[in-house]
Amino acid sequence: MSPPPAADHPVTPLNELARAELAPAFSPLYRQIKGLILQGLQTGEWKAGEGIPSEVELAARFGVSQGTVRKAIDELAADNLLVRRQGKGTFVATHAEQQQQYRFLRLTPDAGAPASLGRQLLHCRRQRAPAWIAKLMHLRAGDPMIEIRRLLHSGGQPVVLDDIWLPGSLFKGLTTERLQEHRGPFYGLLETEFGVHMVRAQEKIRAVAAEEESAAPLQVTPGSPLLSVERLSFTYGDKPVELRRGLYNTTHHFYRNDLH
Structure with a gap:
């Protein structure tokens, strides 16, 4: 069973996302999650150099599988927007590194x-x-x-x-x-x-x-x-x-x- 989301980050069901048109209806699920994580970066929820929640926490937050979150994070890392650190987690990329x-x-x-x-x-x-x-x-x-x-x-x-x-x-x-x-x-x-x-x-x-x-x-x-x-x-x-x-x-x- 997935752990409950953090209290200050309520789950955003994907049907609500579709209504809000945060991602096209035809977009693959992991791309929708990628868009939501990117939205968090844009709004400053996670600042340059800071760690983002774990894959498990994000999966619970968005109501999707951990594999879907991992694929979204993989693309953001390939775009140099996130940086994975072995044993430490995933962090917002920064030019200070x-x-x-x-x-x-x-x-x-x-x-x-x-x-x-x-x-x-x-x-x-x-x-x-x-x-x-x-x-x-x-x-x-x-x-x-x-x-x-x-x-x-x-x-x-x-x-x-x-x-x-x-x-x-x-x-x-x-x-x-x-x-x-x-x-x-x-x-x-x-x-x-x-x-x-x-x-x-x-x-x-x-x-x-x-x-x-x-x-x-x-x-x-x-x-x-x-x-x-x-x-x-x-x-x-x-x-x-x-x-x-x-x-x-x-x-x-x-x-x-x-x-x-």
Whole structure:
């Protein structure tokens, strides 16, 4: 017999879910459970780095078999939204974890193992969103926006010039001082202090020539070849919350991607 659900988490029968249209009627049962767990992540019921209830507890909560819950969790783990830890349970994935820190940054040295990149903040300022950024991020032109420019270093040499734009309404306390004080990964700061978790990203990559304005901080001559990487990052519910344009100096590095 399955154990009773926790008192603060009443069972949500699947017929109620169908009426609420939380999942399509034709969706496999494990996909419906996946959607319900994802809903808990979206609403902040389980925050980045926290453990979620066991498979047995979730099965009792949703009124399904443990195998159905396991299959739903397997997919969420494959999507890098959850992390299984042997003997400890299942946890909400966080960019603060060592294995997750550079999930969206694929720059790899020609020789040797990838090393942590040093960061140099050039500026952090508030502005009004120009029309082209607002369109990409589903905002209105003129909405408050935070613009961050920084350099990433490898072995003391600048390798990435990053321009980052964030919606001002989500990151009201983000300042130059806060960024300079933070020692962990950038996305880890956004998770812990602002509750915004980057779960996936889209990238556009092209070769460009360094212009004078970008050549100086990257310590290359104007006209040198660079890799331009434009990334749009999303939180739960496919909501865009970060736009980033990075210029990569690939003289001694390459851009690595694993295809599945």
